[in-house]
Amino acid sequence: MPKGYLIGHVSISDATAYAAYAKAAGDAMRPFNPKVIAGGQYENLEGAAHERHMIFEFDSFADAKRFYESAEYQAAKALRVGVATGTFVILEGVS
Template identity: 35%
Template sequence: MPKAYWIARVDVTDPDRYAEYMALGPAALIGNGGRLLSRGGRAVALEGGEPRQRNVVIEFDSMEAALACHDSPEYRAAREKRAGAAEVEILIVEGLD
């Protein structure tokens, strides 16, 4: 079964409220099987628009595991803290077999 990669692109609009998300979000991702591969480091746009402030890549064992994490009670609680604190795009892509 191919792995899956959660790609999040984030512009923080309220740092204080976003800190509340950060207190819960990474632990919820890791606790639900995610492995943080990149989180907020340097990003360079080679084509298309500029990268967001934070670009995150998280590996999961499968697409189903990544989707289950997003819908988990722990991550839902983290998302509630993030609401209104950031502009967020999340995409989950399946890896190669």
């Protein structure tokens, strides 16, 4: 079964408040046991720039979607409103 990837691109306007989101999101993510596969140095080559980028690998596309739609993550996501903007996508891996 192909892996599922959650990819986030974020620009933060309030680092202190964003830290509360990051902790809550991490707690919500723990039961799904994703692997962080990218999140360090980057170079924006085209398109809208953001200051932070992360890629999480889940066991499947469905698991990534279940995480994103979970009540725990939706509560965490509410903490991000007004303190960060970004783009999030779920992508199915290639078998």
